[in-house]
Amino acid sequence: MSRAFVFPGQGSQAVGMGADLAGAFQTARDVFQEVDEALKQNLSKLMREGPESEITLTENAQPALMAVSVAVVRILEKDGRKPLPALASHVAGHSLGEYSALVAAGALHLADGARLLKLRGQSMQKAVPVGEGAMAALLGIELEPAREACREAALGEVVAVANDNGGGQIVVSGHKAAVERAIEAAKPRGSKRGILLPVSAPFHCPLMQPAADAMQAALDQVTLGTPQVPLVANVLASEVTNPAEIKQRLVEQVTGLVRWRESVLYMKSAGVLALIECGAGKILSGLVKRIDKEMSGTALNTPADIEAFLKTA
Known part of the structure; x- marks a missing residue:
């Protein structure tokens, strides 16, 4: 093995x-x-x-x-x-x-x-200045629906899938307001829960x-x-x-x-x-x-x- x-x-x-x-x-x-x-x-x-x-x-x-x-x-x-x-x-x-x-x-x-x-x-x-960015874990959702949620939530700001960790755990990253919108947009796409993460910057996004x-x-x-x-x-x-x-x-x-x-x-x-x-x-x-x-x-x-x-x- x-x-x-x-x-x-x-x-x-x-x-x-x-x-x-x-x-x-x-x-x-x-x-x-x-x-x-x-x-x-x-x-x-x-x-x-x-x-x-x-x-x-x-x-x-x-x-x-x-x-x-x-x-x-x-x-x-x-x-x-x-x-x-x-x-x-x-x-x-x-x-x-x-x-x-x-x-x-x-x-x-x-x-x-x-x-x-x-x-x-x-x-x-x-x-990114402290407070402007955020990251959130979306639980129970897969990669493509999470990407759709980010596209819907962007509204001219940045929000993107940062980590595809597997087992229905996706992390999104970007401007704080856009990340919060993505948490909501992910719910009808299968996300059971969205949790803002205690991080100091929005990693793995543009x-x-x-x-x-x-x-x-x-x-x-x-x-x-x-x-x-x-x-x-x-x-x-x-x-x-x-x-x-x-x-x-x-x-x-x-x-x-x-x-x-x-x-x-x-x-x-x-x-x-x-x-x-x-x-x-x-x-x-x-x-x-x-x-x-x-x-x-x-x-x-x-x-x-x-x-x-x-x-x-």
Whole structure:
């Protein structure tokens, strides 16, 4: 049975993230130290102690989530003596998790990944003044009806599908009033409930174009290698290995739809039946069964999780 390693996006952060890994493994402490040095910031202390208001800031949450994800993979490789290609046939990440996937697969240096995500978080925050944008989760609706609801609700403003998470969970993003209209427009199209999300900016919609431009300039300055296993890109829901194309897809991803449901189904079509979520939280491993009942999801975020996984790997 083939496995894929998947990496969480924003929303999985929490005070204390990575603390037990750092307590148990020098490998994790080394990863956190390298990220701290790259950012010239004591991010590991913030991850360990909070406050929550600081760790949830986009510019901190993004590199912090990557640090924990990479720590898990490095522990498997160094302490478990299992190289990534022996453990997984593909990597994929939800939004910022795509950067974690590229570092894990050896295509992007850890320090570069940390700096890129810091900039990505800052640029996304600056792209839209606070209060002007919003995101909402629509529950019980599929992709095409949600797109129809967005078209009806726009009325000259921006509102677009940001995430197709699967299992009838769609996230929309854009101008706050348009997002609120989309919640209402989605109801006759199957949405059971619409929930405004506690986010600081409207990610993955055309309002993020200034952030996409900033990432284009930053990625042009970074060396990207070929990943050890193929990356399943958010915006394609199919695999890429060419470094120039990966950069292009990372830029498109800032304003584009995270096609997570389709990405999971693509991995299944490539023979993957088990998704191993590396890092904080259990969101992606929890979504798997809702997307395809034949697939399984396992979260690795504690020393005990890693130890149990290595016994079966």
